[in-house]
């Protein structure tokens with residue numbers, strides 16, 4: 229068993245096969261839809277018909293919507309008729325919601341209690357395991373038996389080489405953390421009680437694969453029904469709805485604690501019913517759901533701010549020196565920094581980028597993101613660190629005055645230095661990736677011939693999206709700079725400057741050396 233490579237090879241059984249064994253070893257029938265796929269088209273019952281029946285017999289309703297099943301994308305929901313906007317498609321009574329605190333088994337509740345509150349997903353995963361083991365005795369059996377046997381595409385189940393193809397530390401580190409947690413929890417919490425009086429699983433071998441499957445089911449299907457800070461719940465049937473950033477349905481509370489799926493616009497018969505899983509960046513879509521959205525408007529590149537990062541980028545851009553530094557020189561500059569003048573230290577502290585309680589996580593976003601492509605704190609920090617003296621900030625201070633994308637510094641020289649530094653920062657970050665965007669595109673174009681798996685293709689598309697985002701930001705900051713300079717010249721020619729004037733729309737020329 230290898231830790232840190234996202235790989236759970238237990239007793240030489242691959243993760244997928246281990247999950248299959250876990251599921252089938254408990255006497256579970258393969259879901260009605262999966263079982264029927266071997267039969268002829270005519271004999272097939274509607275997919276997951278038992279689940280619909282269970283919801284209806286539990287007091288819920290399913291109206292104007294049907295389940296579809298596609299061999300590659302799994303279950304989905306579809307309008308079964310023309311539907312009016314505002315119609316309730318599914319009403320799911322609270323007795324069908326699966327929550328982590330809804331058990332009557334004190335052994336399970338005691339075990340769940342030992343998991344920290346913030347790991348609500350893990351708590352819920354233990355419930356899912358318990359219900360899977362109960363088999364037909366579980367009140368949720370029609371739901372559990374229709375859950376996917378493997379959750380395709382989750383990096384938690386990538387092999388080591390595929391995980392390393394992501395090339396983006398914020399995601400790979402988090403994936404490894406989840407894998408480590410699974411291993412340590414199963415080894416330290418589940419194995420010692422196995423078969424004993426505290427074991428809620430009555431001696432079943434719930435290993436990292438089994439718990440990993442349940443965790444994957446939870447991360448890809450749970451809903452936060454009680455608000456953003458409260459634990460989530462599994463909503464059977466409703467969770468067969470796929471995601472879109474332009475959804476045509478939404479989930480909302482109904483009478484008596486029910487949760488309802490409601491059409492948010494008119495639907496045509498046969499149209500897929502789609503909800504939004506939230507304005508999530510690709511990191512979370514990949515880690516929790518196993519897919520990404522190309523050119524995801526909510527995607528970001530996450531950075532940890534250090535002064536060295538900006539000073540290295542300044543050197544790389546040739547800001548404050550006669551020439552542009554090489555990568556090595558820029559690294560040397562970043563590693564050996566003189567103390568900051570008090571005015572700059574004070575500004576960085578006001579931005580909460582240094583000092584006690586600092587939060588150094590900043591992002592690069594899409595150009596059309598609110599506030600522009602650079603986290604306002606990062607933009608403000610670049611302006612502060614590129615200003616030769618406090619006067620160059622023109623009396624501005626703090627995030628509101630220094631972090632506005634469309635409000636350049638009055639000093640054209642200082643603003644130019646900041647813009648070039650931010651562009652250089654993107655270039656430095658891009659240089660950390662072994663392949664260019666073009667090379668990634670070529671890899672994807674030849675994916676079939678090269679025998680790349682779907683997961684490997686997703687990993688490449690993911691990192692390509694991050695690189696494209698940085699190129700976009702780099703081009704945007706240089707274009708903004710050109711527009712600012714042009715606006716400044718025009719204002720000067722007209723006999724006065726117009727501070728804060730919105731520059732003309734940018735036409736990008738890229739990062740020119």
Ligand SMILES: C[S@@+](CC[C@H](N)C(=O)[O-])C[C@H]1O[C@@H](n2cnc3c(N)ncnc32)[C@H](O)[C@@H]1O
Nearest residue numbers: 301302303448449467468469470471517518519
């Ligand atoms: C809540 S479930 C939706 C139902 C799921 N398709 C099934 O077979 O049960 C979420 C999972 O559906 C898939 N999915 C949902 N929306 C998707 C999308 N827009 N693109 C690709 N996969 C999607 C992913 O596998 C995700 O983990």
